Amino acid sequence: MPGIAEVRSFNRVVTREIGALADRFLGRDRSLGASRLLFEIGPAGSEIRRLRARLGLDSGYASRLLRGLEAEGLIRSFASTSDARVRLVTLTPAGRKELAVLNRLSDEAAASLLNRLTGSQRTSLISAMHTVERLLLASAVxxxxxxxxxxxxxxxxxxxxxxxxxxxxxxxxxxxxxxxxxxxxxxxxxxxxxxxxxxxxxxxxxxxxxxxxxxxxxxxxxxxxxxxxxxxxxxxxxxxxxxxxxxxxxxxxxxxxxxxxxxxxxxxxxxxxxxxxxxxxxxxxxxxxxxxxxx
Amino acid sequence: MPGIAEVRSFNRVVTREIGALADRFLGRDRSLGASRLLFEIGPAGSEIRRLRARLGLDSGYASRLLRGLEAEGLIRSFASTSDARVRLVTLTPAGRKELAVLNRLSDEAAASLLNRLTGSQRTSLISAMHTVERLLLASAVxxxxxxxxxxxxxxxxxxxxxxxxxxxxxxxxxxxxxxxxxxxxxxxxxxxxxxxxxxxxxxxxxxxxxxxxxxxxxxxxxxxxxxxxxxxxxxxxxxxxxxxxxxxxxxxxxxxxxxxxxxxxxxxxxxxxxxxxxxxxxxxxxxxxxxxxxx
DNA sequence: CAAAGTCTCTGACTATGGTCAGAGAATGCC
DNA sequence: GGCATTCTCTGACCATAGTCAGAGACTTTG
Structure with a gap:
């Protein structure tokens, strides 16, 4: 099938370059897993089971990561009122602040990538990225x-x-x-x-x-x-x-x-x-x- | 700057989807690091220092991974004739066979992604991937x-x-x-x-x-x-x-x-x-x- | 020829990511 | 009411990935 070589080459390059970008927000003294969790909780909070499903985490592992964030004072957790087995987590003010920092770092990493390109390269990169993203999602449905x-x-x-x-x-x-x-x-x-x-x-x-x-x-x-x-x-x-x-x-x-x-x-x-x-x-x-x- | 949100969204989606593809060649009983190394050595062999540079590995870590592959009988290493400090590694016949298997698995993963798309989606995905790849490389120079x-x-x-x-x-x-x-x-x-x-x-x-x-x-x-x-x-x-x-x-x-x-x-x-x-x-x-x- | 540098390897160590089995609490189903 | 199920948490465990310091063999440079 045509295209296989292109897909593989894309994978190699992208994992490498995007990996380098992702490294940027290590450097907060927090593991990647904990950071991802913080992103996924978001300003509105979330059910723990939803977080697990979305990030594909083992229940034990998720529980430990959440306790870590709780110990840092970034999140609060409590039982759902409608179903007491389900626990909800929300960000504390400190957690919201930390999420804002992570967002800023991510923005800066993305900006530094774009900054190294000329205007027209930037435009075509963004539109091609959008296409790839939509089609990868389409193939995951x-x-x-x-x-x-x-x-x-x-x-x-x-x-x-x-x-x-x-x-x-x-x-x-x-x-x-x-x-x-x-x-x-x-x-x-x-x-x-x-x-x-x-x-x-x-x-x-x-x-x-x-x-x-x-x-x-x-x-x-x-x-x-x-x-x-x-x-x-x-x-x-x-x-x-x-x-x-x-x-x-x-x-x-x-x-x-x-x-x-x-x-x-x-x-x-x-x-x-x-x-x-x-x-x-x-x-x-x-x-x-x-x-x-x-x- | 425009485009930052798009880049970040792209990163999220791509790491997820490509990560899922990469999982396929775990399942060989070999770590991702060792597999990457096997790919990087390639049919022609390579200098160890070159492998380290390209994969960004610590010398100790690289050495251990290589010894693992050597113990599996997949590679052979020997000193360079021109500079006896430098060691070269080449694939054994078994290593070449294993690399072929990894290549086949990667091809299949890429094909399964493409198979879930229509013809025109496939064409635009491949061309957009090519664009993204080139421009990411450009920004890494x-x-x-x-x-x-x-x-x-x-x-x-x-x-x-x-x-x-x-x-x-x-x-x-x-x-x-x-x-x-x-x-x-x-x-x-x-x-x-x-x-x-x-x-x-x-x-x-x-x-x-x-x-x-x-x-x-x-x-x-x-x-x-x-x-x-x-x-x-x-x-x-x-x-x-x-x-x-x-x-x-x-x-x-x-x-x-x-x-x-x-x-x-x-x-x-x-x-x-x-x-x-x-x-x-x-x-x-x-x-x-x-x-x-x-x- | 000595000193500085390069390349690889070894041993000791750490954090991260992840699995598994089981327990306890709450809930839904019959 | 009893039983299966759902959800979370805990403890025990493991592999991977990676860091660091140092040693030994070799090469380049002055």
Whole structure:
């Protein structure tokens, strides 16, 4: 495959140069792990289990690092009021100050890198970095079948509904929309695809199967993860699942406010058709005929 | 400064994603340090001091890692014939085999990253990676004043002459060219600038000062480091040094085969003039008037 | 030829990052 | 209410990465 050598060369160079930058904030008398933790806690505080998940830390190791920061007087920890097993940590004023210092050092390291370049080199570096970053994230996104009742699925659906409420002219009240029961999105009656980035849900999409057609529902991508082609990947996966079930036709409806969704559907081969249901929040109805040959 | 946030965000994402890729070749029962060393030794073998310099290792640490690899039967080490203090290491057949395995694993990791992208995403990722890599390297290049007699300077000059010999129609014999003594490139009579990338010399340039003008000599950039703007930086540094000495005019001559050098001179404000010396290898003579105001 | 410097190796030491098993408290599920 | 699960913490442990001082062999320089 072309590109492998380029990727490897990139890896070598970047680990070396970025490593050199990262060294800068050693020199505070704190380990890299503790500094990363301080960054991850952030000004707003966080649950410990969330920190562990995001940094991929062993529970014992995380606990020790946190106790170290607590001994330094940088953080405070206390039990969550809603679930006393979960502990929360927040920065103390001293912790906020230290985080500000780390941020300043990081800024300076980045600036010193940029300073060694000419203006046009700087511009192209920044834009290329942005591209690499987005595409690396895109390649780290995983799709998997999920039970629509799971916590992750429910949180996606909730955020999806929130967004609909904010974007639809008339707001959005799920009870007025055509209902979709969880069982209808669970095999064998349908399926629910969850997209995750480092374990965090960043998008979803569902398929409800009828005798003669399938319906695409719950297509949503988190705002932070847009532009990575996740929506298209979810849609393709759902279509593949529909093909395996020998469903010949896919249908979906959408609101006029969701212009990027319409663009996705159109560019994925969906054609607008006359309304096939009386969904009160829909303005556009689409369908796509599937080739059910092959597996 | 604009771009700092982008650089920092890039660093976060890249260390995470590339780190995940690098984990793949743990799983051989060998430390990352030892694997890196194996890569760095390469099929052709290497001097130990060179390995240390390139990987930035402490001599004790390097020695221990090498003994580990030797105990595994992957490398062999022996004293250099030209300087018995220096030790050389080469891969044994088993070492070559192991390096091939590591290369395959790295290739697979890179391929799996690319495989998760669409064709057009892949193309833009590779081109953006290439840009980032080149520009990070460019920003890692350092210029410093060097004694032209030093080993590093001499090796640059030797490689420069080799290249001239290869590229000039008539070949190149330094003894036929106008001689330049090392003292003429040493303060106070002149200066020699060396460009290094991670400690390795990758380019040079020199200034020879006369009463009324300065001469630019020995402008060279290693083939592996071209396209990073190093030549331009060296030239600018030499001009700055000339300005400080209140030299009003810079001159240089060059061969017609060195087209990229001519492009650099022209775009840096040098104008072609009639021959001011009888350098047998020159086809073009340039000069640039300096503004000697300022410090 | 002596002194200074280079290169490698050894031994002693340290911090960091990380794993594992288990305990205790709280919670959710039947 | 009982049981499995979740979450955190503790103690014991380990490998890796790295530092430092010094010794020995060799080379360059004056």
């Amino acid at each position: 995983r799709l998997h079948l999920e039970n629509p009742r799971s916590r992750a699925a429910q949180s996606c659906i909730a955020r999806y509904f929130e967004e609909l409420a904010a974007r639809f002219e008339a707001g959005f009240d799920p009870t007025l929309s055509i209902p979709v029961a969880a069982e209808e999105l669970t095999p064998p009656r349908g399926c629910f695809i969850l997209a995750t980035l480092h374990g965090e849900p960043v998008g979803c999409g569902a398929l409800r199967c009828h005798a003669a057609c399938g319906e695409i529902k719950r297509m949503w991508v988190a705002p932070s993860a847009r532009g990575l082609g996740i929506g298209r990947r979810i849609l393709q996966r759902l279509e593949e699942l529909a093909r395996r079930r020998r469903i010949p036709l896919l249908r979906l409806e959408t609101n006029k406010a969701l212009s990027e969704a319409q663009a996705l559907y159109r560019s994925s081969g969906y054609r607008e058709v006359s309304p096939f249901n009386d969904e009160p929040y829909a303005h556009h109805w689409f369908q796509k005929r599937l080739r059910t040959r092959g597996r | 350092r210029l410093h004043l060097e004694n032209p007699r030093s080993r590093a300077a001499q090796s640059c000059i030797a490689r420069y002459f080799e290249e001239l010999a290869a590229r000039f129609e008539a070949g190149f014999d330094p003894t036929l060219s106008i001689p330049v003594a090392a003292e003429e490139l040493t303060p106070p009579r002149g200066c020699f600038i060396l460009a290094t990338l991670h400690g390795e010399p990758v380019g040079c340039g020199a200034l020879r000062c006369h009463a009324a003008c300065g001469e630019i000599k020995r402008m060279w950039v290693a083939p592996s480091a071209r396209g990073l703007g190093i030549g331009r930086r060296i030239l600018q540094r030499l001009e700055e040094l000339a300005r400080r000495r209140r030299i009003p005019l810079l001159r240089l001559e060059t061969n017609k085969a060195l087209s990229e050098a001519q492009a650099l001179y022209r775009s840096s404000g040098y104008r072609e003039v009639s021959p001011f010396n009888d350098e047998p290898y020159a086809h073009h003579w340039f000069q640039k008037r300096l503004r000697t105001r300022g410090r």
